[in-house]
Amino acid sequence: MNRDHVKLFIPGPIEVSEKTFRAMGKPMIGHRGQGFQDLYAAMQPKLQQLLYTKNPVFLSTSSAWGVMEAAVRNLSVKRVLNCCCGAFSDKWNDVSLRCGKEADALKVAWGDPILPEMIREKLAMGRYDAMTLIHNETSTGVMNPLSSIAEVMKQFPDVMFIVDSVSSMSGVKIEMDALGIDVLLAGMQKAFALPPGLAVFGVSARALKRAESVPGRGYYFDFLEFKANHDKNMTPSTPVIPLIYALAAKLDDIFAEGLDARFARHQKLAGMVRGWGARNGIELLPAPAYQSITLSCFDNGARASGKGRKIDVAKFQKTLKERHKILIDGGYGKIKGLSFRVAHMGDETVETINELIGALDDSLKGL
Ligand SMILES: Cc1ncc(COP(=O)(O)O)c(C=O)c1O
Incomplete structure (x- = not known):
């Protein structure tokens, strides 16, 4: 060997390719200048195509957990239903509680999937305004049945549909808009094959609307800050520019394939x-x-x-x-x-x- x-x-x-490392090594640019705005704007349609969405797709200088925590903090005032089928989805319930939210865990045994009827039964209680689901539970290798779960979610339009596709985005087709997903997020160190430190997430118009009425969103992960900056082709704070270079190059490769x-x-x-x-x-x-x-x-x-x-x-x-x-x-x-x-x-x-x-x-x- x-x-x-x-x-x-x-x-x-x-594994990260030499090509990706080379893309990261380009000279720095200021994140409030035209060069960055052009870079950001050029990536946006590709990200939207990849997520099958017309929603804005934001770039977060954090690992996925930052956005997972943010989704709960930005979107729930009533109660969160966390679908738990492994280490990461179980943890999301703990994170919701640590964020001071009311939250319940819908638990299945590790190795089992979350099934749509389980969710329907819980949401029918009328207690919840947000639901979290991990599409591909990395700890158990379970891929949950997203399309049939999405059908159930359409019957509960007041419940935000928050989906972690950390280890499936770009490897598996996920049609954000057709499925009615409100937040679709992923970290870049999985199927995108970039080094860790960058997450991307799409947010629906109704989720942005919901955020307006939710207190305690903080600053770093406030969805409305992301949207206001996005409108200027920028991020709220100094982003991890080398990884954004890498993502831009990777998107070119993805669409070339x-x-x-x-x-x-x-x-x-x-x-x-x-x-x-x-x-x-x-x-x-x-x-x-x-x-x-x-x-x-x-x-x-x-x-x-x-x-x-x-x-x-x-x-x-x-x-x-x-x-x-x-x-x-x-x-x-x-x-x-x-x-x-x-x-x-x-x-x-x-x-x-x-x-x-x-x-x-x-x-x-x-x-
Ligand atoms: C499905 C899933 N969600 C969330 C995470 C957390 O990601 P990070 O540690 O990059 O924040 C992981 C990490 O492996 C994961 O596999």
């Missing part, structure tokens, strides 16, 4: 990694209808049914790293060791995933 560094196949941050081709590539890579698991008797944690397209979370005993193959995950990781300079994830939170995760998103190709599969096969021997 002649790679000069350990290649990340963990589900974020992931074509959105449909990009989504199809991610689907194909997912099939390859799932196929590796199937050949080796290692099942995915989620049921087939809810398996993520950008990462695979393999069951290594996480299910109470105990069907997992139970390999020595730490040893598997060590061999992959030492022999192949590849890092996979050894399971997140309470299913650490009882699962392991392999990312297949970003710039990966059939060729690089074949190389990964060769390394997985080699390192699995004897485990």
Whole structure:
């Protein structure tokens, strides 16, 4: 293996290309000058096309959590329903409470999806004005059924539909406007394959309207500050300009490949990694209808049914790293060791995933 560094196949941050690093290295510009405004304006239609929206798409100099917290702080005065199906979505409930909001957790077992009827039952109580959903729960590899959940949300027009697509945006088609999503957010260190530190988020007109009447929005993450600055092709505070250069270059690549081709590539890579698991008797944690397209979370005993193959995950990781300079994830939170995760998103190709599969096969021997 002649790679000069350990290649990340963990589900974020992931491998960043030399091309992206070069894009980041351009000279600085002032963020209140025409150069930045031109850069911002040029990216906007591409971001809107990527999110299938006419809404403004804002750039946040933060990781995804900044915007996740902001969504709750900007949009709820009554009560938030946090749909919880893994580490990140569970945490969102804790974050809502820490922000001083009234909030309830709709909980399912890790590895299970959130189903539309569960949401309908909760929202029918009439207590909620915002709902949070993680589209692709990275800790369990569950991809929740967004379209059928969106159908339910359309019956509750006063409830803000807040969607985290941190590990799915740009790898999977998500039509923000058609689905009626009010906030759609992602961090750039996942399927966009940029270094961490930048998040993007689309916000609907009705969400901006709601924010006007919500107290305690703060400053840094106030959606109305984002909108006022957006109207001048700027951000509220000094943004992480190197990452914005990188995103601009990445958007060019995304549209050169074509959105449909990009989504199809991610689907194909997912099939390859799932196929590796199937050949080796290692099942995915989620049921087939809810398996993520950008990462695979393999069951290594996480299910109470105990069907997992139970390999020595730490040893598997060590061999992959030492022999192949590849890092996979050894399971997140309470299913650490009882699962392991392999990312297949970003710039990966059939060729690089074949190389990964060769390394997985080699390192699995004897485990
Ligand atoms: C689905 C999901 N949401 C939120 C986060 C939090 O992102 P960050 O740590 O970049 O704020 C992650 C991180 O892995 C994630 O996978």
